[in-house]
Amino acid sequence: MNALTRILFAIGALFMAVFLSACVSNTFNTKLEASAHYKDGEFINSEPFEKPTVSKTLGIIKRFIFEEKINTEPKQPIPVLKIEANELNNSLPHQAAVYRLGHSTILMELNGQIWMTDPVFSERASPVQWAGPKRFHPTPIDVDDLPDIAGIIISHDHYDHLDKNTIKKIHAKVGGFFVPLGIGQHLLDWGVPADKIHEFDWWQQKQIGDITLVSTPANHFSGRGLTDGNSTLWSSWVIKTPQHSLFFSGDSGYFSGFKEIGDKHGPFDLTMMENGAYDQNWESVHMTPEQTLQAHRDLKGKVMMPIHNGTFDLAFHEWTDPFERIKKLAYENQQALTTPQIGERWLLHETAPQTAWWRLGKQENTQQVVKTKTLTLDHRVN
DSSP states (O other): OOHHHHHHHHHHHHHHHHHHHHTOOOSSOOOGGGSTTEETTEEOOSSOOOOOOHHHHHHHHHHHHHSOOOSOSOSSOOOBOOOOGGGTTOSOTTOEEEEEEETTEEEEEETTEEEEESOOOSSBSSSSSSSSOBOSSOOSSOGGGOOOEEEEEOOOOSTTTOOHHHHHHHGGGEEEEEEETTHHHHHHHTTOOGGGEEEEOTTOEEEETTEEEEEEOOSOOOOSSSSOTTOSOOOEEEEEOSSOEEEEOOSOOOOTHHHHHHHHHOOEEEEEEEOSSOOGGGTTTSOOHHHHHHHHHHTTEEEEEEESOSSOOOSSSOTTHHHHHHHHHHHHTTOEEOOOOBTOEEETTSOOOOBOTTSTTSTTTTTOBOOSOOOOTTOOOO
């Protein structure tokens, strides 16, 4: 993307942000003010959070427009394993399986049901589909081919996590949407029936059959326009079945909340951890790989799956940097790591896939086993 194109996109996105902000209403939710994390008309983090100054914000915008990006997108097609709809939900009731569909979209087979996190199937993570971050790879299953889904779990309302087009296409086949406070209004505006929407404050939980969901803290922010900043809450999530315990980080900077979550709800068989789109200019809201590893340990996790990478260009680091750094850290720290290909199925009782699929064009590409500590869920991280 050249400088002129970036400038035009910035102007267009600014216009759309103002327009979309003006369209926000608040008829669905009456519980915002009751939250201990809601103050002076907006949600706040549990730890001190320094809001970016106008000068810093303009500096970041300037970087995105004019700074040359190097290797922030793959130069060759990313390997994607196609998923057929009839392949899904074939695990036994007591088993669990996960598929990475891209970025932070995870499809999970849990106790004979399909669940999904942050479903984004659009071509771009943007308020418009003619500009903005474009996906590196197709989705392994078409949005129209998705089977019935028991539940959708949303972490926050940023465009790379809450996709209006996807929600509008799938909500008729979804049993329920489990979202942080305030996001229900977005869904209601997009045609989701109110009785399907379940809003959570931090530490609230709900039992859905044999599955327990707990909304847990994250250190982040929210907003889809210029005037709705932090008007909705952001969350990480604990997902438990009688046999398995999973953690989904959503987006977060590193903070002491991970240890609190681990103490209250750990250990976790699998942590699906943000590991991408980091930068020194926003280190309080996105973790570096080193912090991701520490957060996983704080959570008392067994196997870690790095997510929030490999699909959209959202920062300035090379697109493979999150994978290479976390792989090296896992090896050095004897940490169980799984890096499944996009679309690859992993039954959690089997050995975690560890292929270095991001090493495009290299002989060791998709068949090389990453030499981290290869563990099944019978092992535990000390």
